Amino acid sequence: MQTAVNLRGVKKSYGAGESRVPALRGIDLDVNAGELLMLVGPSGCGKTTLISVIAGILDQDEGQCSVFGREMGGLRGAQKALWRGATLGFVFQAFNLLPSLTAAENVAVPLLLRDVPRRQAVAKAREMLERVGLGARTESRPWQLSGGQQQRVAIARALVHEPRLIVCDEPTSALDHQTGASVMELMRSVALGGERTLVVVTHDARIFSYADRIAVMDDGRISKIVDSANQL
Amino acid sequence: MNFVALQMLIGDRAKYIGILIGITFASLLITQQSAIFTGIMSRTFATITDLPTPDVWVMDEKVQYIDDIKPLQDTELYRVRGVEGVEWATPLYKGLLKARLSNGNFQSCVVIGVDDATLIGAPIQMVDGRVEDLRQNDAVILDEHSAKGKLARVQADGSRAPLRIGDSLEINDRRGVVVGICKVSRTFQSQPVVYTTFSRATSFAPRERKLLSFVLAKAKPGVDPLALCARITSATGLRAHTREDFKWITMQYFLKYTGIPINFGMSVLLGFLVGTIIAGQTFFNFTLDNLKHFGALKAMGATNGRLVRMILLQALLVGSLGWGMGVGGAATFGRLTSSTELAFRMPWQLLAISGGVVLIICSISALICIWKVARLEPAIVFKG
Numbered sequence: 001m002q003t004a005v006n007l008r009g010v011k012k013s014y015g016a017g018e019s020r021v022p023a024l025r026g027i028d029l030d031v032n033a034g035e036l037l038m039l040v041g042p043s044g045c046g047k048t049t050l051i052s053v054i055a056g057i058l059d060q061d062e063g064q065c066s067v068f069g070r071e072m073g074g075l076r077g078a079q080k081a082l083w084r085g086a087t088l089g090f091v092f093q094a095f096n097l098l099p100s101l102t103a104a105e106n107v108a109v110p111l112l113l114r115d116v117p118r119r120q121a122v123a124k125a126r127e128m129l130e131r132v133g134l135g136a137r138t139e140s141r142p143w144q145l146s147g148g149q150q151q152r153v154a155i156a157r158a159l160v161h162e163p164r165l166i167v168c169d170e171p172t173s174a175l176d177h178q179t180g181a182s183v184m185e186l187m188r189s190v191a192l193g194g195e196r197t198l199v200v201v202t203h204d205a206r207i208f209s210y211a212d213r214i215a216v217m218d219d220g221r222i223s224k225i226v227d228s229a230n231q232l
Numbered sequence: 233m234n235f236v237a238l239q240m241l242i243g244d245r246a247k248y249i250g251i252l253i254g255i256t257f258a259s260l261l262i263t264q265q266s267a268i269f270t271g272i273m274s275r276t277f278a279t280i281t282d283l284p285t286p287d288v289w290v291m292d293e294k295v296q297y298i299d300d301i302k303p304l305q306d307t308e309l310y311r312v313r314g315v316e317g318v319e320w321a322t323p324l325y326k327g328l329l330k331a332r333l334s335n336g337n338f339q340s341c342v343v344i345g346v347d348d349a350t351l352i353g354a355p356i357q358m359v360d361g362r363v364e365d366l367r368q369n370d371a372v373i374l375d376e377h378s379a380k381g382k383l384a385r386v387q388a389d390g391s392r393a394p395l396r397i398g399d400s401l402e403i404n405d406r407r408g409v410v411v412g413i414c415k416v417s418r419t420f421q422s423q424p425v426v427y428t429t430f431s432r433a434t435s436f437a438p439r440e441r442k443l444l445s446f447v448l449a450k451a452k453p454g455v456d457p458l459a460l461c462a463r464i465t466s467a468t469g470l471r472a473h474t475r476e477d478f479k480w481i482t483m484q485y486f487l488k489y490t491g492i493p494i495n496f497g498m499s500v501l502l503g504f505l506v507g508t509i510i511a512g513q514t515f516f517n518f519t520l521d522n523l524k525h526f527g528a529l530k531a532m533g534a535t536n537g538r539l540v541r542m543i544l545l546q547a548l549l550v551g552s553l554g555w556g557m558g559v560g561g562a563a564t565f566g567r568l569t570s571s572t573e574l575a576f577r578m579p580w581q582l583l584a585i586s587g588g589v590v591l592i593i594c595s596i597s598a599l600i601c602i603w604k605v606a607r608l609e610p611a612i613v614f615k616g
Contacts, residue, residue, distance in 0.1 A: 048611070048614045051614070052611045052614060055531065057531055057609075057610045057611045057614075058609075058611055077535070077536070078535040078536065078537060081530065081533050081534060081535040081536075082533060082535065083533075084531065084532065084533045085532060085533015085534070086533070088532075088533075090528070090531055090532060090613070092528065092613050092614070093614075094524070096524060096525065096527075096528040096613055098236065098239070098240060098243075098525050099243060099244075100239045100240055100242065100243015100244065101236065101239050101243070105235075105236075105239070109236060109529070109532065110532050110533065112233050112235070112236060113233065113529070113532060113533045113534055113538070114533070118235055169613075169614045
């Protein structure tokens with residue numbers, strides 16, 4: 001099985017001198033291509049820092065991080081941003097949809113960032129919204145949609161440019177149980193497939209069952225990796 | 233992404249309008265105050281503007297500006313005529329004389345006496361009558377504003393009837409008969425302008441030993457007016473300036489010795505500061521409110537360069553619209569007040585300057601935002 005993400009001895013700290021706070025204390029982790037890995041753990045254990053490093057948003061202080069064989073440390077500035085745009089999809093806790101754009105236009109943003117012509121990008125975004133069950137709401141603004149619908153739009157946006165890795169930060173924490181479950185169903189059915197890999201950071205124990213594997217983090221380290229929620 | 237940038241800007245109506253109002257206000261204030269300043273300053277050399285024919289103005293060496301008359305001897309005219317390169321030279325009288333109105337009041341008037349023979353120096357634009365009629369007995373030509381206003385006849389019911397051709401007025405106890413109404417630039421102090429011949433003007437004026445205010449000269453074809461000025465000065469000991477130089481010298485005098493530039497400069501500066509603060513603050517708030525979205529765009533692959541272009545596009549849009557509305561407002565103001573005493577002049581240079589100032593305002597606002605966004609850590613999007 002191909003490895004999507006490979007982390008070895010990754011360390012990351014914030015601040016300097018006496019106020020230095022270690023967030024990651026040496027992470028070794030492999031994420032397999034095509035799997036849904038959940039990162040769980042208490043607040044402040046380093047989950048968000050870890051996905052930021054995987055996504056190329058933060059640079060690790062030490063260790064190695066490679067994504068689909070690409071060493072993150074070798075990328076700088078604009079190069080890294082362009083790599084992110086081509087390789088990654090994001091689903092954020094607060095959806096982060098642009099309020100002045102329609103659902104279709106929001107979904108089209110990753111394509112527009114890659115200079116796809118607007119008409120073409122919006123057409124593809126509409127197709128993607130159909131796939132996530134929002135074909136009737138393509139012209140709605142975010143504020144006209146429920147939380148669950150907004151997260152579906154965000155999932156469509158994360159998928160529209162066909163990235164190989166999707167990083168999700170607490171995708172269900174702003175949703176009720178039923179909506180959260182339907183969002184995870186959607187992620188498994190639409191987002192996962194082929195080589196596409198999902199890394200999901202969550203506190204929400206109700207969705208653990210959707211994971212292929214669960215990595216438990218504590219105080220900047222991965223304390224264990226299990227195959228099902230029952231093993232936690 | 234230009235579409236996204238514009239939608240982000242226009243989508244937030246309240247902030248968008250706030251930024252527009254800030255820039256419009258700044259542009260309006262800067263343009264309108266500068267236009268009034270320009271209008272007032274151009275009135276200082278109105279007499280020179282209205283005399284386009286001569287290339288060179290010759291005057292006493294101590295004259296500081298157009299209204300600072302230090303009369304010359306009549307013989308100076310002939311000395312100027314004798315300088316090599318002079319095509320012709322004519323006398324000009326300019327003085328401030330009192331006209332007696334029909335109700336017994338007195339009104340100070342700028343009396344301009346032009347060459348009796350050639351009428352060089354007479355108004356170019358006649359509203360009524362002919363310049364040639366100045367050769368008639370006691371003839372004077374009045375400017376249209378004062379004919380309708382300050383020199384108008386006060387009737388029994390208190391209303392004012394404009395002076396027309398054939399009407400008469402008293403200038404320094406001498407009779408003047410109106411033979412024409414002309415259109416000339418208003419003077420700095422908005423005094424009526426009365427044109428007559430040089431010899432008649434000197435008979436209106438109180439007796440003085442010397443009454444020749446200026447000598448107007450024309451350079452022969454191919455003679456550089458600047459070189460001619462130097463030659464006249466060298467030959468006669470008098471000061472000689474080209475028309476443009478004399479305008480500039482006159483304006484510089486007013487700029488240096490009156491508080492006008494400071495007062496208007498303060499207004500323009502205030503407009504600049506208020507506009508910068510309002511536009512900068514609103515634009516900055518707009519960016520702060522959108523920081524998470526910029527962070528999300530960064531996380532999704534937008535480079536700093538792309539975000540900078542988005543912000544510059546937003547600044548350019550609000551800048552152009554705000555400038556256009558401000559300048560439009562100022563032009564409307566100028567149009568509405570064109571028939572009043574208010575000095576208002578808006579040459580294209582002023583539009584370019586106000587455009588440049590608005591560009592600076594927008595650039596400052598945009599730079600603050602760019603600085604903030606460029607330093608933005610995209611990890612902000614993971615902070616709930």
